[in-house]
Amino acid sequence: MLFFRSEEYLKQWLDARRVSHGAVLSVEKVWELSQHWYRDRLSPEYHGRTTEQVLGIFKRLDLTSEFWGVG
Amino acid sequence: MATLAEDLLWEIRAFVYRYFAETTRPPSVEDTATRLTLATEEVVSAYEELHHRHAFFLRSGTHDILMASPFSGVETPFHVRANGKTYFANCAWDSLGIPAALHADAEINAACSQSGHPIQLSVKAEQLSKSDVLIHFLLPFREWYNDLVFT
Numbered sequence: 001m002l003f004f005r006s007e008e009y010l011k012q013w014l015d016a017r018r019v020s021h022g023a024v025l026s027v028e029k030v031w032e033l034s035q036h037w038y039r040d041r042l043s044p045e046y047h048g049r050t051t052e053q054v055l056g057i058f059k060r061l062d063l064t065s066e067f068w069g070v071g
Numbered sequence: 072m073a074t075l076a077e078d079l080l081w082e083i084r085a086f087v088y089r090y091f092a093e094t095t096r097p098p099s100v101e102d103t104a105t106r107l108t109l110a111t112e113e114v115v116s117a118y119e120e121l122h123h124r125h126a127f128f129l130r131s132g133t134h135d136i137l138m139a140s141p142f143s144g145v146e147t148p149f150h151v152r153a154n155g156k157t158y159f160a161n162c163a164w165d166s167l168g169i170p171a172a173l174h175a176d177a178e179i180n181a182a183c184s185q186s187g188h189p190i191q192l193s194v195k196a197e198q199l200s201k202s203d204v205l206i207h208f209l210l211p212f213r214e215w216y217n218d219l220v221f222t
Contacts, residue, residue, distance in 0.1 A: 005188050048125065069212065
């Protein structure tokens with residue numbers, strides 16, 4: 001996952017590498033995702049997540065497109 | 072290879088993360104064996120099993136920890152200053168993941184991947200500074216673990 005200053009810079013980067021557009025999120029959205037994803041990562045009780053738990057996080061953040069699915 | 076007890080496996084995983092948080096670097100097999108009073112062979116087995124379970128990832132063909140997300144075991148362009156230390160994140164997302172994992176204020180320094188313009192973000196009291204920066208996710212979730220470095 002990479003930072004871009006604008007959609008135009010992202011397009012230039014994708015075109016130069018001939019790779020497909022993935023998903024673009026604002027940095028605020030990724031901060032929100034990070035807080036759900038990583039806040040318990042240093043806990044000794046953290047033993048990973050099931051796919052269902054991951055999908056639950058995505059759903060809470062309205063990341064519901066095919067990109068964020070398992071299908 | 073003897074089967075490792077689950078409790079020991081997760082104790083080693085927790086130690087690896089604690090070590091990263093304290094030092095910004097991954098513990099070697101020897102570091103972990105010494106600190107937890109274990110045989111080197113036990114730690115080697117545990118590292119392999121934890122890699123297999125995606126708890127962290129080893130550099131191919133070695134027992135060196137490459138990634139324990141959000142921490143990177145090697146220097147990257149994603150610098151995160153927190154708790155008086157400089158951490159390296161695996162990617163743009165993980166640069167935000169480090170303050171989230173540490174529950175700490177942080178200054179993030181990176182660059183736009185196309186233009187090279189500096190990108191500076193800060194987290195204070197769990198609030199992110201205003202920014203119009205974008206983060207691009209190349210691969211869909213279902214492919215994240217096929218090639219983690221590419222992802």
